[in-house]
Amino acid sequence: MTPAMSEGDVQMSSLSAGGNQDSNSTTSVVELKVQEGLPKYFFLAAASTSLLVMALIMIFLFREGLAIFGKVNPVSFFFGKAWYPTYDPPEFGILALIVGSVSVTLFSSLVAIPLGVGTALYLSVLAGPTVREYVKAAVELLASLPSVVLGFLGMVVIAPAMQQILDVPTGLNIVSASIVLAIMAIPTITSISEDALYAVPRDNLEASYALGATRWETMSRILVPGALSGIGTAVILGMSRAMGETMVVLMVAGGAAQIPSSLFDSVRPMPASIAAEMGEAPFGGEHYHALFAIGIVLFLMTLIFNLVATYISNRFQQKGASTL
Amino acid sequence: MTKGGIFPAIIGTFYLTIGSSLIALPLGVASAIYLSEYAREGWLLRLIRLGIQNLAGVPSVVFGLYGLALFVVFLGFGVSILAGSLTLGFLILPTVIGASEEAFRQVPSTFREASLALGATKFQTICRVVLPSAMPGVLTGSILGIGRAAGETAPIMFTAATFYTKHLPTSPLDQVMALPYHIYVLATSGTHIDQTRPLQYGTVLVLISLVLGINIFAIIIRTRMRRKKTW
Known part of the structure; x- marks a missing residue:
C-alpha cells in the first residue's frame, strides 16, 4: 500500500x-x-x-x-535434434520443435502484418461509417472463431488444395499452418493497430492536409510514424498469439519433428507436441516432465513477447500532440 | 465411430461454458470494479495490470498444463467438468476484466459525483449507480469471453474432455465429451476418417453456430445499447 x-x-x-x-x-x-x-x-x-x-x-x-x-542435460534438451520420447532409450531434444514454432510464427506474421495493419489503416482513414461498422463486426467475428474450426478448415480445405496445386508431398506443412495462423492473428493486429491510429492527434493530420499533403502522404508520413509504437505492440502480440496457438499447428503443420529444409516441409511446433503427446505420456514419467519443460519454454517465449509489447506501449505512449 | 449423435458433446460444452462463466464473471467484474473505481496509480496497480496482461497472453495449451498439474493432479479433481471449468474460467478472466473495466470507465463521473453528493458511500455508489449503468457493457464483453470458452480445445484436452462416453455427466467430477475436442478427434484419429467426414462437418457447423450465435447476440445488444445511451 x-x-x-x-x-x-x-x-x-x-x-x-x-x-x-x-x-x-x-x-x-x-x-x-x-x-x-x-x-x-x-x-x-x-x-x-x-x-x-x-x-x-x-x-x-x-x-x-x-x-x-x-535426467537429461539442458544442453542436449535444448539443442538436441532428435525428439523420440517413446523410444528405448528415449531422446528428448527439442530443437526441431523450437525451430518448428519459430518458422510458423515468422511466416504467418509475414502474411498477417500487411493484411492486419492494412485493414486498420483502411478502417481508420478511408472507410465510411457504415462500411466501418460492418468490417469491424466481421473482424470481431473472425476473432471469435474457435481455433479447432480453423484448424479443421485448414486440414480439409487448404492442405489438400495446396497439395494438388503445388504438387508437394504433403499439404500439411509450414505454409498451410502459417496461412491459418495468420487468419487468427489478423484480428489482434487490426484492433490494436486501429486504436493506435486513433490515438494520433487529429491536429497533426489536419496540419499535414493544410500544408497541401495528399491523403497518401499524410497516411505514410504522419499517421503511421505517429502510431508506430502501437502498431509494433500489435504485431508483437499477434506473433505471440500465433506462437502459442495449439489446435491449428496440431492439425495443419503435419507433426513431423524435423528441422525443415523448405517451407513445404512438415513441422511439429511446441504446442502441437504437448497437445498430441500428453494423453499418452505416462503420468510422472520422463516424457510427462519433458512435455512440461516444453511448456516452460513456450510460456517464457510468449511472456517475453508480451513484456516487450507492454514495454513498447508504455514507453512510447502518445500523451498528446506535444510528445510527437 | 460412424453412428450416434453429438448430444453428449453439446451437453458437455454447455456445462463447461456455464462452469467457466460462474468463475470468470464474478471474479472479472469484481476485479474491474477495483481497477476502475478504487485503484490509484502506483506500484500495486502496475503489478496487477502486468499480471492481467500477461495472463491474457498465456498460450491455451499452457493453461491446459496448469489445469492438469494443479486441478487434476494436485487438488485431485481428476479429469472432470470441475477441473475443465476452472481452467477455462481463468483463461477467459482477462477478457471479462478488460470488457468490464471499459464499461465502468464509460459511466460518466458526474453519475458518481451526484451519488456521493447525496451522502451515499462509495460502495453504495458502486452497487446502485455504477454497476447498473455499466451492466449492458459488462454483459456484452462477458458474453464474448464466454463464446471463447465454448470453442477452446487445448485447455480441456487434459482437464475435462474425453473422446467417448455413453453417459451424460451426473456430477461436476465426471468427464464429458465436448464439441471442440470431438471435432479434433474425429478429424485426426478416427479409424474411418473419410466415412466420418460428414459427421465432422456437421459437428463443426454446430460449434460455429453456437459460438457465432453467442457473439452476434452480444454485438446486437451492444449496438442497441449504443443507440439508446443518452449520456
Missing part, C-alpha cells in the same frame, strides 16, 4: 463522515471507515487473483518441468 493510497482513504472517509453527520449522527467515523474499507479490500483481493493465477502457472510448470533436467 502506498502512502498516497492510505491518505486517500482517510480523506474519503472523513468526507463521507462529514456528509453523514447531520442526517445520522450515530454513525461513527470508525464504522464509516469499515464500510468504505472492507469493500475496497474485497475488490483488491478479486483483482489480485490474476496475479495469483499467473504465479500458480509458473510454480506448477516449473515444479513438473524442471524434473526432466535431473
Whole structure:
C-alpha cells in the first residue's frame, strides 16, 4: 500500500463522515471507515487473483518441468535434434520443435502484418461509417472463431488444395499452418493497430492536409510514424498469439519433428507436441516432465513477447500532440 | 465411430461454458470494479495490470498444463467438468476484466459525483449507480469471453474432455465429451476418417453456430445499447 493510497482513504472517509453527520449522527467515523474499507479490500483481493493465477502457472510448470533436467542435460534438451520420447532409450531434444514454432510464427506474421495493419489503416482513414461498422463486426467475428474450426478448415480445405496445386508431398506443412495462423492473428493486429491510429492527434493530420499533403502522404508520413509504437505492440502480440496457438499447428503443420529444409516441409511446433503427446505420456514419467519443460519454454517465449509489447506501449505512449 | 449423435458433446460444452462463466464473471467484474473505481496509480496497480496482461497472453495449451498439474493432479479433481471449468474460467478472466473495466470507465463521473453528493458511500455508489449503468457493457464483453470458452480445445484436452462416453455427466467430477475436442478427434484419429467426414462437418457447423450465435447476440445488444445511451 502506498502512502498516497492510505491518505486517500482517510480523506474519503472523513468526507463521507462529514456528509453523514447531520442526517445520522450515530454513525461513527470508525464504522464509516469499515464500510468504505472492507469493500475496497474485497475488490483488491478479486483483482489480485490474476496475479495469483499467473504465479500458480509458473510454480506448477516449473515444479513438473524442471524434473526432466535431473535426467537429461539442458544442453542436449535444448539443442538436441532428435525428439523420440517413446523410444528405448528415449531422446528428448527439442530443437526441431523450437525451430518448428519459430518458422510458423515468422511466416504467418509475414502474411498477417500487411493484411492486419492494412485493414486498420483502411478502417481508420478511408472507410465510411457504415462500411466501418460492418468490417469491424466481421473482424470481431473472425476473432471469435474457435481455433479447432480453423484448424479443421485448414486440414480439409487448404492442405489438400495446396497439395494438388503445388504438387508437394504433403499439404500439411509450414505454409498451410502459417496461412491459418495468420487468419487468427489478423484480428489482434487490426484492433490494436486501429486504436493506435486513433490515438494520433487529429491536429497533426489536419496540419499535414493544410500544408497541401495528399491523403497518401499524410497516411505514410504522419499517421503511421505517429502510431508506430502501437502498431509494433500489435504485431508483437499477434506473433505471440500465433506462437502459442495449439489446435491449428496440431492439425495443419503435419507433426513431423524435423528441422525443415523448405517451407513445404512438415513441422511439429511446441504446442502441437504437448497437445498430441500428453494423453499418452505416462503420468510422472520422463516424457510427462519433458512435455512440461516444453511448456516452460513456450510460456517464457510468449511472456517475453508480451513484456516487450507492454514495454513498447508504455514507453512510447502518445500523451498528446506535444510528445510527437 | 460412424453412428450416434453429438448430444453428449453439446451437453458437455454447455456445462463447461456455464462452469467457466460462474468463475470468470464474478471474479472479472469484481476485479474491474477495483481497477476502475478504487485503484490509484502506483506500484500495486502496475503489478496487477502486468499480471492481467500477461495472463491474457498465456498460450491455451499452457493453461491446459496448469489445469492438469494443479486441478487434476494436485487438488485431485481428476479429469472432470470441475477441473475443465476452472481452467477455462481463468483463461477467459482477462477478457471479462478488460470488457468490464471499459464499461465502468464509460459511466460518466458526474453519475458518481451526484451519488456521493447525496451522502451515499462509495460502495453504495458502486452497487446502485455504477454497476447498473455499466451492466449492458459488462454483459456484452462477458458474453464474448464466454463464446471463447465454448470453442477452446487445448485447455480441456487434459482437464475435462474425453473422446467417448455413453453417459451424460451426473456430477461436476465426471468427464464429458465436448464439441471442440470431438471435432479434433474425429478429424485426426478416427479409424474411418473419410466415412466420418460428414459427421465432422456437421459437428463443426454446430460449434460455429453456437459460438457465432453467442457473439452476434452480444454485438446486437451492444449496438442497441449504443443507440439508446443518452449520456
